[in-house]
Amino acid sequence: MSTIDKVAGGVGNFADDTVGASKVVNGFARKIFPDHWSFMLGEITLYSFVILLFTGTFLTFFYEPSAAETTYVGNYAPLAGQHVSEAYASSLRLSFDVRGGLIMRQVHHWAALVFVAATIVHMARVFFTGAFRKPREINWVIGAILAILAVFEGFTGYSLPDDLLSGTGIRIAQAIILAVPVVGSYISFFLFGGEFPGQDFIPRFFTIHILLLPAIMLALIVVHLMLVVVHKHTQYPGPGRTEDNVVGFPLFPVYMAKAGGFFFIVFGVIALIAGLVSINPIWAYGAYDPSPVTAGSQPDWYMGWLDGAVRLMPGWFEFNLLGFTFSMNIFIPTTVVILFTMGVLCLYPWIEQAATGDRREHHLLDRPRNQPTRTGLGVMALTFYVLLWISGGNDIIAHMMGLSINDITRFLRVAVFVLPALAFVITKRICLGLQRKDREKALHGRETGRIVRLPHGEFIEVHAPLTEVERWTLVQHDSFRPMEIEDRLDAGNPSSLYGKVQRRLSKFYFEDRVEPVTPAELAASHHDHHGEVEGGHHDAVDAGNNPAIGTSQTLHG
Amino acid sequence: MTRTLTALSARRRHPLAVVVLIALALLLVGGLYAAVAPRDAQASTSAASADDIEAGKKLFLANCATCHGLNAQGGNVVEGKVAGPSLIGVGAASVDFQVGTGRMPLAQSAAQAPEVSKIRFSQEQIDQMGAYIASLAPGPAVPTDEELDVSGVSDEQLARGASIFRTNCAMCHNFAGKGGALTAGKYAPDLTDTSAKHIYEAMVTGPQSMPVFNNNTISPEDKTAIIAWLTQQEKRPDPGGLTVGSIGPVSEGIVAWIAGIGILIGCSVWLGMKSS
Structure with missing residues (x-):
C-alpha cells in the first residue's frame, strides 16, 4: 500500500466514522439519472447561478453601495470632472481600474441574462412534457417562484451601478409601485426612504441583491434539487421504462463527468460572450440624473414583457375617485399581469388535474403531441409573452425597420389577443395531426x-x-376522454360546482383527441x-x- | 401753494428733454441689443456677393420654388397641407444642412425627409442658394471654422459636452448618438457619420422635428464640445468589446438568447447524443 492509498483510506475512514459518509456517498454515487439533452436545461440554470455567485462576490469587493456625491477622477475622458454617485464611480473604477474587473462585470451580467433565459427554457421543457404532474406539483411551484425571484434579482442588480439607464429603470419600478391603488405611495416612501430617488435605495437594493434574494433563491434551489432526488428524475417513455423505474446512468462516474464538464462548457460560453460582446456600457450611459432619458431606454430582456405590456396599454385607464388617482394604465399591465401570470403558473398542475381527474403519480413524461390542449396552451402563453417582448422593443423595431411606432402599437394591441388564440388552435391541430401520423405509422x-x-x-x-x-x-x-363519455374514479361529484367546472374543463381538454x-x-x-x-x-x-x-x-x- | 408752483417751475425740464431722453434710451437699448443679441441675428448677408445671391436665386427658382414659392414665401396650401414652408429667415445654415445632407430637394413626401447619400449640388451652388436665402432676411449662418474646431476642447469640456448631449439630445438620438424612433414614422437620425458642420447647423436651425438650440440655450463653446464628443470616437472608447449597435438592452437580450442559450442548448444536445 502506497502512502497515498494509506492517507486516502485514513481520510475515508475518518469521514465514514464521524459523519457516516459512506452511506451518503454510496447513495448518491449510485443514483441513476436518465439521459436526454432536455434534462440539461435546468443544469444551465444552476451553473449560471453558481457563476453569478462567484463573479458577484468578486464585484462586491470593489463596489461602493452609496449614493453620496463625488467627482469622477478616473481614466474615462468623457466623464472627467463630472459629479457622480459613489456607486457609479466605484462601478467605473471596477470596470476600468481593477484588473479583470470589466470582464468580471460582463461575465456577471451575461450570466444573469443566460440564467433567466435558461430558467424560462427549463420551465418550458417541464411544462410541455408534463413533468409538473403529481408528485412534482410543489417542485413546479418552487420553480415558478424561483423564476420570478430571478427576475427581481436581475432587476435589483441592473439598478446598482446608478448609471442613466438603471436610474430610469428604477424610476419606472417606482411608478409601478406608486400605481398600486391606495397603498402604492406608502410602499414607495417606505422602500425609497422618502421621495424618489433619495439616498437610501442604493444600499437597500444592494442588500436585497446580494443577501436577501440570493439567500432565498439558494435555499429554494437546494429544496428544488432535493425534491428531484426524492421524487427521482422523470424519463421519456420508451421500452423498459416504467412508472416504477429510472433507466439511465449512475451519478458516479457518468454524470459527475458529464455535469462537471457541462459546468465548464456553460462557464466557457458565458465567458466567451462576455469577452467579446459589451454589456451595459455604464460609461456610455453616463451617471444617473432624473432629468435626462436616453432613446431606447429598455430594461434587460426578462423585464421586457412588462415594459411591453405598459407600452400597449391605452392611457385612458386612469381615473380619479374620492380624491385618489387610480393609475390602472400602469397597475394592470404590471402588478396585475405579474400576479395573474404567477397565479396561473403556480395553479396550473391543479387546473390540469381537475380536467383529467387523474391523481396518479407520473414519472414517465408526455410527448408534447400526446397532450394537444396543454401544448396548445403553452404555445399560446409563449406567443403572448413574445408579443409583449416585441412591444417592449417597439421603438427599436420602428427605428431599425423604418416603421411607424404608432402602427406597431396599434397592430400589437390587436395581435396580443388574436395571435395567441390562433397559436393555440394551430398548435393543437399540429399535435393532433402528429398523433394521427403516429397512429398511421404504428398500424401500417x-x-x-x-x-x-x-x-x-x-x-x-x-x-x-x-x-x-x-x-x-x-x-x-x-x-383521456371527456368525463361526459368516461367518468374517472377521481372525478368530483357531477352535481357539485367543482364537478361541473371539472367536466367543462375535461371537455375543453379532451374533446378533440386521437x-x-x-x-x-x-x-x-x-x-x-x-x-x-x-x-x-x-x-x-x-x-x-x-x-x-x-x-x-x-x-x- | 404759490411757492410750491414756483419751486416746481424752477425745476421744470426743457420741453425737448423728453425727446432727448427717449432718443438716449433708444440708443442705449439698441446699443445694448446690438452688443448682447445672438450673433445669428446679424449674420450672413455680408460675405455674399451680389453675384452669388443672383446665382443662388436662379438655382432656387429652378429647384426649390415649386414647393417653397417663387419668393421663398412658402408654397400654396394643397388639400390642407403646405407644399413647402416659407424660407424667409431660415438662414444659410438651413440651406447648407438641408441640401448638403441630401434631404432637399425632397424626393417624395413622407413622415420626414430622409438623409440621402447622393448630393445633387456642389458646395458652391449650395453656398449660393444659402446666400440668396440669407439675403431675404437674417437667419443662422453657416458655422465658422473656429466654431467647428474641436482640437482645443479639453477633457472637462468634452465631458460637459457629453453631459449636455445626454440631457438635451439623448432622449431622441440615444446615449451614443445612434438615433431613435419618434412618433408616426418620424425618427431622430443616427449621428455617428454626420459631419461636424451639419451637427452644428442642425442645432442652430432645428430641422424637421428637432428643436432649435440657439446660442442662448447652448453656447457656441458647448456646441463645439458636443461635436467633439460626438465626432471623436477615439476619445470615448468602448472597452467592453462589440457594442452590438449601442442600442441598449434589446440587442443584449437577442445575443443572450441566440448566442448564449442557442450555443448552450447545442452543447446539451451534443452531450445528450451519445446514449440515445
Whole structure:
C-alpha cells in the first residue's frame, strides 16, 4: 500500500466514522439519472447561478453601495470632472481600474441574462412534457417562484451601478409601485426612504441583491434539487421504462463527468460572450440624473414583457375617485399581469388535474403531441409573452425597420389577443395531426418510398413495419376522454360546482383527441395487410404479446 | 401753494428733454441689443456677393420654388397641407444642412425627409442658394471654422459636452448618438457619420422635428464640445468589446438568447447524443 492509498483510506475512514459518509456517498454515487439533452436545461440554470455567485462576490469587493456625491477622477475622458454617485464611480473604477474587473462585470451580467433565459427554457421543457404532474406539483411551484425571484434579482442588480439607464429603470419600478391603488405611495416612501430617488435605495437594493434574494433563491434551489432526488428524475417513455423505474446512468462516474464538464462548457460560453460582446456600457450611459432619458431606454430582456405590456396599454385607464388617482394604465399591465401570470403558473398542475381527474403519480413524461390542449396552451402563453417582448422593443423595431411606432402599437394591441388564440388552435391541430401520423405509422409501418406494381396492375407503396422498440413509443401513452363519455374514479361529484367546472374543463381538454392504437386495431391492420405487403414482414410483432400495447390498454382507466 | 408752483417751475425740464431722453434710451437699448443679441441675428448677408445671391436665386427658382414659392414665401396650401414652408429667415445654415445632407430637394413626401447619400449640388451652388436665402432676411449662418474646431476642447469640456448631449439630445438620438424612433414614422437620425458642420447647423436651425438650440440655450463653446464628443470616437472608447449597435438592452437580450442559450442548448444536445 502506497502512502497515498494509506492517507486516502485514513481520510475515508475518518469521514465514514464521524459523519457516516459512506452511506451518503454510496447513495448518491449510485443514483441513476436518465439521459436526454432536455434534462440539461435546468443544469444551465444552476451553473449560471453558481457563476453569478462567484463573479458577484468578486464585484462586491470593489463596489461602493452609496449614493453620496463625488467627482469622477478616473481614466474615462468623457466623464472627467463630472459629479457622480459613489456607486457609479466605484462601478467605473471596477470596470476600468481593477484588473479583470470589466470582464468580471460582463461575465456577471451575461450570466444573469443566460440564467433567466435558461430558467424560462427549463420551465418550458417541464411544462410541455408534463413533468409538473403529481408528485412534482410543489417542485413546479418552487420553480415558478424561483423564476420570478430571478427576475427581481436581475432587476435589483441592473439598478446598482446608478448609471442613466438603471436610474430610469428604477424610476419606472417606482411608478409601478406608486400605481398600486391606495397603498402604492406608502410602499414607495417606505422602500425609497422618502421621495424618489433619495439616498437610501442604493444600499437597500444592494442588500436585497446580494443577501436577501440570493439567500432565498439558494435555499429554494437546494429544496428544488432535493425534491428531484426524492421524487427521482422523470424519463421519456420508451421500452423498459416504467412508472416504477429510472433507466439511465449512475451519478458516479457518468454524470459527475458529464455535469462537471457541462459546468465548464456553460462557464466557457458565458465567458466567451462576455469577452467579446459589451454589456451595459455604464460609461456610455453616463451617471444617473432624473432629468435626462436616453432613446431606447429598455430594461434587460426578462423585464421586457412588462415594459411591453405598459407600452400597449391605452392611457385612458386612469381615473380619479374620492380624491385618489387610480393609475390602472400602469397597475394592470404590471402588478396585475405579474400576479395573474404567477397565479396561473403556480395553479396550473391543479387546473390540469381537475380536467383529467387523474391523481396518479407520473414519472414517465408526455410527448408534447400526446397532450394537444396543454401544448396548445403553452404555445399560446409563449406567443403572448413574445408579443409583449416585441412591444417592449417597439421603438427599436420602428427605428431599425423604418416603421411607424404608432402602427406597431396599434397592430400589437390587436395581435396580443388574436395571435395567441390562433397559436393555440394551430398548435393543437399540429399535435393532433402528429398523433394521427403516429397512429398511421404504428398500424401500417413506415413509408419506404418503394412502389410495387401488383400482378393485376395496381400500384402500392410498400410500408416497412416498425420494430417493437420503435412502436412502443408511439402506442404507450394514456388517452383521456371527456368525463361526459368516461367518468374517472377521481372525478368530483357531477352535481357539485367543482364537478361541473371539472367536466367543462375535461371537455375543453379532451374533446378533440386521437386515440392511441389498441392491440385489436393492430391485429386487424396486420390481417388487412397480409395480402398487400410482402410476406415475412408482419410476423415481427405479435400484438397479443406486445407489452407496450398491453400497458396502454391497462392504462385506460 | 404759490411757492410750491414756483419751486416746481424752477425745476421744470426743457420741453425737448423728453425727446432727448427717449432718443438716449433708444440708443442705449439698441446699443445694448446690438452688443448682447445672438450673433445669428446679424449674420450672413455680408460675405455674399451680389453675384452669388443672383446665382443662388436662379438655382432656387429652378429647384426649390415649386414647393417653397417663387419668393421663398412658402408654397400654396394643397388639400390642407403646405407644399413647402416659407424660407424667409431660415438662414444659410438651413440651406447648407438641408441640401448638403441630401434631404432637399425632397424626393417624395413622407413622415420626414430622409438623409440621402447622393448630393445633387456642389458646395458652391449650395453656398449660393444659402446666400440668396440669407439675403431675404437674417437667419443662422453657416458655422465658422473656429466654431467647428474641436482640437482645443479639453477633457472637462468634452465631458460637459457629453453631459449636455445626454440631457438635451439623448432622449431622441440615444446615449451614443445612434438615433431613435419618434412618433408616426418620424425618427431622430443616427449621428455617428454626420459631419461636424451639419451637427452644428442642425442645432442652430432645428430641422424637421428637432428643436432649435440657439446660442442662448447652448453656447457656441458647448456646441463645439458636443461635436467633439460626438465626432471623436477615439476619445470615448468602448472597452467592453462589440457594442452590438449601442442600442441598449434589446440587442443584449437577442445575443443572450441566440448566442448564449442557442450555443448552450447545442452543447446539451451534443452531450445528450451519445446514449440515445
